[in-house]
Amino acid sequence: MNRIHVNSTINGDVTEFLCDPGASLLDVLRDTLHLTGSKEGCGSGDCGACTVELDGEMVCSCLVLAAEAEGRTVATIEGVAEGSVLHPVQQKFLEHAALQCGFCTPGFIVAAKSLLDRNPNPTETEVRYWLAGNLCRCTGYDKIVRAVMDAAAELRQERTAA
Amino acid sequence: MPSPAFHAPDTVEGVVALLSGDPTARPLGGGTDLIVQMRSGRIAPGAVVDLKRIAALSGVRREGDVFVIGAATRCTALKDNADLCAAWPGVVEAANLIGSVQVRNRATMAGNLCNASPAADSVPALVAAGATCVVAGPAGTREVAVQDIPVSPGKTSLASGEFVVEFRLPARGARAGDAYLRSIPRTEMDIAVVGVGANLDLDAEGTCTAARIALGAVAPTVVLVEAAGAALVGTKLDDGALSAMVEAVTAACAPIDDKRGTVAYRKAMAGVLAKRTVQIAAERAGAKA
Numbered sequence: 001m002n003r004i005h006v007n008s009t010i011n012g013d014v015t016e017f018l019c020d021p022g023a024s025l026l027d028v029l030r031d032t033l034h035l036t037g038s039k040e041g042c043g044s045g046d047c048g049a050c051t052v053e054l055d056g057e058m059v060c061s062c063l064v065l066a067a068e069a070e071g072r073t074v075a076t077i078e079g080v081a082e083g084s085v086l087h088p089v090q091q092k093f094l095e096h097a098a099l100q101c102g103f104c105t106p107g108f109i110v111a112a113k114s115l116l117d118r119n120p121n122p123t124e125t126e127v128r129y130w131l132a133g134n135l136c137r138c139t140g141y142d143k144i145v146r147a148v149m150d151a152a153a154e155l156r157q158e159r160t161a162a
Numbered sequence: 163m164p165s166p167a168f169h170a171p172d173t174v175e176g177v178v179a180l181l182s183g184d185p186t187a188r189p190l191g192g193g194t195d196l197i198v199q200m201r202s203g204r205i206a207p208g209a210v211v212d213l214k215r216i217a218a219l220s221g222v223r224r225e226g227d228v229f230v231i232g233a234a235t236r237c238t239a240l241k242d243n244a245d246l247c248a249a250w251p252g253v254v255e256a257a258n259l260i261g262s263v264q265v266r267n268r269a270t271m272a273g274n275l276c277n278a279s280p281a282a283d284s285v286p287a288l289v290a291a292g293a294t295c296v297v298a299g300p301a302g303t304r305e306v307a308v309q310d311i312p313v314s315p316g317k318t319s320l321a322s323g324e325f326v327v328e329f330r331l332p333a334r335g336a337r338a339g340d341a342y343l344r345s346i347p348r349t350e351m352d353i354a355v356v357g358v359g360a361n362l363d364l365d366a367e368g369t370c371t372a373a374r375i376a377l378g379a380v381a382p383t384v385v386l387v388e389a390a391g392a393a394l395v396g397t398k399l400d401d402g403a404l405s406a407m408v409e410a411v412t413a414a415c416a417p418i419d420d421k422r423g424t425v426a427y428r429k430a431m432a433g434v435l436a437k438r439t440v441q442i443a444a445e446r447a448g449a450k451a
Binding site: 004062 | 200
């Protein structure tokens with residue numbers, strides 16, 4: 001099987017890779033590019049642990065063929081922090097203990113950031129619906145929702161101050 | 163999974179040539195059903211043909227009063243078109259009940275239709291709307307009513323080499339409204355136990371002049387219940403007309419018993435949801451006056 005040559009921008013870096021035509025974007029991120037923050041929970045789009053942004057929209061990277069990423073922009077959990085400075089969503093997950101095993105956390109953080117980039121003042125209901133595609137088997141979701149609401153409040157304050 | 167060939171042609175003719183050359187080849191819209199089925203081993207296409215590099219296949223455009231929705235348009239993009247949301251809120255809402263935000267950012271109504279699940283959420287809304295789809299194939303293009311595409315669970319009437327290029331939502335009167343409701347045991351991320359799409363036209367006095375009711379998840383395919391629509395035409399949607407409509411809906415249900423719901427529950431819920439859906443469509447039609 002001929003491998004496909006793909007050019008993408010991943011976390012701001014122009015990136016080239018070779019992939020099997022049937023490989024998922026998640027396969028390439030983890031196994032070829034060694035960006036192992038995105039996780040494979042279900043491989044069928046049900047759990048959201050592999051959530052990344054593709055051209056600015058969050059998707060399950062397990063349900064994207066890597067070859068489809070040609071010319072596209074991909075943003076993964078590895079690009080959320082700025083150097084050693086955590087994004088407010090990450091900081092609030094720590095402060096609220098919004099994780100236990102941590103497997104779902106990268107997907108939740110990418111999804112939550114995607115929401116707050118669009119809607120800086122979501123209601124709790126909006127947060128819960130937006131995150132319905134991310135499964136957590138540890139926390140019962142309450143701490144996650146509180147962390148996201150608190151991160152939203154902090155981001156609004158930062159924007160007001162700026 | 164075994165690796166298929168991957169193609170991303172930039173013309174409709176290019177897609178038809180690739181699909182015609184390999185009967186196992188599959189068009190790729192959002193991949194939220196196709197890639198899952200490939201990974202589970204349920205299907206093993208020799209080639210996957212991505213539709214998203216054909217500019218005309220992504221997005222919503224107007225041709226006069228007709229809305230044309232490209233086959234590769236993701237469900238969430240429908241919400242960005244204010245005119246479409248105003249004219250066909252039921253269709254837009256139905257497409258945006260599928261899966262999660264992650265899934266809807268990829269999934270397409272054409273994929274929802276051609277996956278041929280009886281529980282597909284966008285299909286009853288499209289059927290109620292009287293939508294057609296343009297199908298391209300080796301013999302050229304043809305326009306087909308949406309309800310004529312699925313023939314049984316997982317099977318469509320598309321011939322070898324054919325694929326859905328776009329949907330066309332017809333022009334409508336000044337006082338018209340549509341709606342879609344589904345019943346699921348939870349509030350998100352589930353498959354319809356029953357789904358109902360309704361589309362109504364009213365005249366200046368509020369009398370119903372046309373009505374289409376379509377049901378999902380209560381038969382091997384989505385069904386258009388003509389008798390249910392007929393029960394509403396000529397009425398002001400009074401209790402008697404609604405009861406006759408519910409009776410026609412219940413009679414048209416031929417559901418299965420499964421873990422999501424029993425036959426009796428599905429039939430009863432179809433009637434309940436049909437009444438609610440018609441009332442929402444009627445409010446929307448009235449609100450436009």
